[in-house]
Amino acid sequence: MPSDPLLSVRDLKKHYPITQGVLKKEVGRVKAVDGISFDVTPGETLGIVGESGCGKSTAAASLLRLEDPTGGAVVFDGDDITDYDDAGLKRFRRRAQMMFQDPSSSFDPRMSVGESVAEPLAIHGMRDRRRRRRIVENLLERVGLSASDFDRYPHEFSGGQKQRIALARALVLNPDLVVADEPVSALDVSIQAEIISLMRGLQAEFGLAIVFISHDLSVVREVCDRVAVMYLGEIVEIAETETLFDDPQHPYTRALISSIPTPDPARRDERVELSGDVPSPSNPPSGCRFHTRCPEVIPPEQFDLEQREWRHVLDLRLRIDKGIDVDDVRAFLVAEDVADAPEAVPDAAVERELRREFDVPDALSDRAAEETLSSGLSALVAGDLEQARRTLDEAFTTVCEREHPELERTASGSEPACHLATESVAIDPPANHD
Numbered sequence: 001m002p003s004d005p006l007l008s009v010r011d012l013k014k015h016y017p018i019t020q021g022v023l024k025k026e027v028g029r030v031k032a033v034d035g036i037s038f039d040v041t042p043g044e045t046l047g048i049v050g051e052s053g054c055g056k057s058t059a060a061a062s063l064l065r066l067e068d069p070t071g072g073a074v075v076f077d078g079d080d081i082t083d084y085d086d087a088g089l090k091r092f093r094r095r096a097q098m099m100f101q102d103p104s105s106s107f108d109p110r111m112s113v114g115e116s117v118a119e120p121l122a123i124h125g126m127r128d129r130r131r132r133r134r135i136v137e138n139l140l141e142r143v144g145l146s147a148s149d150f151d152r153y154p155h156e157f158s159g160g161q162k163q164r165i166a167l168a169r170a171l172v173l174n175p176d177l178v179v180a181d182e183p184v185s186a187l188d189v190s191i192q193a194e195i196i197s198l199m200r201g202l203q204a205e206f207g208l209a210i211v212f213i214s215h216d217l218s219v220v221r222e223v224c225d226r227v228a229v230m231y232l233g234e235i236v237e238i239a240e241t242e243t244l245f246d247d248p249q250h251p252y253t254r255a256l257i258s259s260i261p262t263p264d265p266a267r268r269d270e271r272v273e274l275s276g277d278v279p280s281p282s283n284p285p286s287g288c289r290f291h292t293r294c295p296e297v298i299p300p301e302q303f304d305l306e307q308r309e310w311r312h313v314l315d316l317r318l319r320i321d322k323g324i325d326v327d328d329v330r331a332f333l334v335a336e337d338v339a340d341a342p343e344a345v346p347d348a349a350v351e352r353e354l355r356r357e358f359d360v361p362d363a364l365s366d367r368a369a370e371e372t373l374s375s376g377l378s379a380l381v382a383g384d385l386e387q388a389r390r391t392l393d394e395a396f397t398t399v400c401e402r403e404h405p406e407l408e409r410t411a412s413g414s415e416p417a418c419h420l421a422t423e424s425v426a427i428d429p430p431a432n433h434d
């Protein structure tokens with residue numbers, strides 16, 4: 001039976017205001033972390049993975065209250081730490097420690113490493129210098145250094161050794177939880193393996209729970225018991241490590257796993273291509289935030305479109321929604337010698353070029369879909385952007401865009417937040433279409 005969680009994170013949010021002008025008027029918010037929930041049990045390692053900028057570091061800092069969360073709860077051993085005053089926070093920080101990616105910047109170059117490692121003991125009231133020294137010397141040995149390293153300075157150590165020292169410092173107060181933010185990403189692969197094996201050994205010895213943050217899925221697979229996958233400030237899937245890697249349920253997880261470097265050329269071909277860039281966390285997409293890039297985005301029920309074709313049509317439609325300047329397309333076609341002047345470029349050529357740019361075929365396989373697309377593009381090329389948007393938005397929409405999926409447990413044991421994975425996919429047929 002799983003034990004009670006040591007840490008329960010519920011709907012945690014951290015938004016950063018975007019300000020403008022001397023009066024610092026708030027004009028928007030970066031939703032770096034936007035409602036994440038998970039539990040960590042004692043002794044467990046939970047991985048948090050995702051691309052750069054998805055909010056992993058902000059999640060780490062918010063759950064230790066190094067940053068004040070915008071909303072949500074972080075319950076540690078039964079207490080909500082978001083309610084803590086300074087004294088409560090100080091007590092909490094004895095039990096929950098942070099480890100950062102860059103070991104060089106986490107040490108004061110003027111302090112010996114022994115003093116650095118001992119510092120938390122002094123801060124938390126251990127006055128006896130000799131006792132502090134004994135504890136630290138012992139810990140330095142346990143992380144694979146020697147007691148005599150106490151009096152040496154950070155610049156005398158390699159990156160890997162510094163991360164061992166950082167680990168000693170994180171463990172010196174005998175915490176219950178360590179949040180490690182990319183702890184091995186700055187190290188060579190061989191050194192990474194050493195630090196990972198050291199962390200695992202010490203974790204068992206100290207009964208530690210670890211939140212292990214990394215963009216590197218191979219490392220996460222090796223280290224973690226469970227993994228949460230983040231995309232644009234949200235968790236899109238959470239599962240036991242083996243389940244997640246063997247049977248990923250969310251298309252984003254599948255894409256991430258397929259991008260793990262492999263020497264096998266056959267496997268390299270299995271790489272999932274994502275369309276477009278990661279959208280801005282200040283204006284995340286509606287519904288499932290991944291729908292603007294998802295290779296498995298659910299097609300409208302009334303059309304019979306092949307998946308890739310549908311993806312390309314949706315890409316074109318989303319681009320038109322953002323605003324597309326048809327004059328730019330005409331100018332481009334003049335540069336390509338299609339005509340002598342922009343006004344001489346035939347509308348059909350503009351339409352063809354738009355389709356070409358988004359890999360949309362000249363005629364869609366579904367006749368009704370083709371008629372609608374063609375009518376929308378004609379409106380666009382004729383200069384009526386609003387009409388084009390209305391026509392295309394109404395027909396080429398998806399449940400993925402309209403409804404926010406929640407994390408739900410599936411038969412595989414994983415919890416993806418994906419309309420595809422849940423049993424009752426609620427697809428509302430758009431009005432007025434036959």
Ligand SMILES: Nc1ncnc2c1ncn2[C@@H]1O[C@H](COP(=O)(O)OP(=O)(O)OP(=O)(O)O)[C@@H](O)[C@H]1O
Pocket residue numbers: 016030031032050051052053054055056057058059215281
């Ligand atoms: N202090 C801040 N003010 C405004 N925006 C911020 C701040 N800190 C982070 N962000 C933004 O929040 C989003 C999440 O950033 P975060 O560093 O948490 O992501 P990450 O997944 O840890 O990425 P990386 O692996 O590159 O560190 C990004 O868009 C980032 O630009």
